[in-house]
Amino acid sequence: MTMTIVPESDEVVLSPTAPKRTRIEAAPRPVDLDAAERAGRLFLQALGIDADAPETPDLARTPRRFAEAYAELLTPEPFDFTTFSNAEGYDELVLIRDIPVRSLCEHHLLLFTGVAHVAYLPDERVVGLSKIPRMVDHYACRPQTQERLTVQIADALAARLQPRGIGVVIEAAHSCMTLRGARATGANTTTSALRGTLRDDARSRAEFFALAADRTR
Numbered sequence: 001m002t003m004t005i006v007p008e009s010d011e012v013v014l015s016p017t018a019p020k021r022t023r024i025e026a027a028p029r030p031v032d033l034d035a036a037e038r039a040g041r042l043f044l045q046a047l048g049i050d051a052d053a054p055e056t057p058d059l060a061r062t063p064r065r066f067a068e069a070y071a072e073l074l075t076p077e078p079f080d081f082t083t084f085s086n087a088e089g090y091d092e093l094v095l096i097r098d099i100p101v102r103s104l105c106e107h108h109l110l111l112f113t114g115v116a117h118v119a120y121l122p123d124e125r126v127v128g129l130s131k132i133p134r135m136v137d138h139y140a141c142r143p144q145t146q147e148r149l150t151v152q153i154a155d156a157l158a159a160r161l162q163p164r165g166i167g168v169v170i171e172a173a174h175s176c177m178t179l180r181g182a183r184a185t186g187a188n189t190t191t192s193a194l195r196g197t198l199r200d201d202a203r204s205r206a207e208f209f210a211l212a213a214d215r216t217r
Helices: 033-046 057-073 131-140 146-161 202-212
Strands: 003-007 020-026 079-085 094-105 111-121 125-127 165-174 189-196
Touching: 020 131, 033 057, 057 094, 079 131, 079 146, 094 131, 094 146, 094 165, 094 202, 111 131, 111 146, 111 202, 125 146, 131 146, 146 165, 146 189, 165 202, 189 202
Parallel strands: none
Antiparallel strands: 003 020, 020 079, 079 125, 094 111, 111 165, 165 189
16 A cells, blocks of 8 residues: 555645645555455354354354454545644654554554654644644554554655654554464564654754653653
8 A cells, every 4th residue: 555645726835834735645445345244254264163153143243344344444544734834943852652553464464553652853844743643544554564664654754744853663562472473462562763863863862762762751
């Protein structure tokens, strides 16, 4: 799944202080819930589970619920990425902590869940704060690896916002590791991606990681 950027009619900025909006949506792809339901029923049968067995009536609709759940997990909502002129010249770190992350491990199609901490150092534009969690969710709604997800969020924000620096940290628990295989209950994975000043300047980098790791609040 790739990101399609669709400029809206107000993409042409008439004033330096006017907001700039860009439509962010996933490339169209067909979703056939009926076919997915049939496949879900066959999947259960292949594992020796009869979804139509009379002694388990609640299983009858499980293939449909299974199909609908995965369709929801794999379909990001389109949104407008809105930036504004940094008219006040704010030049310190902007950090949003504990953004919910839920995605599907592309190796097992099992959930990994956690939080993202995303920061940027503004230059000429600042972004509506709600757009950062939406960008996180946009890239999480697909089969993913945590490493790739972290990098994609950083690169997308860097490209659209053109800040002096970007930092992304994701902390997540992978059910493919905690519920099966190693069964490492409680294990978490942390990944990071840095761009610009937050990568190149040691003091800025240290400030970002300190704030991202803050547990005093």
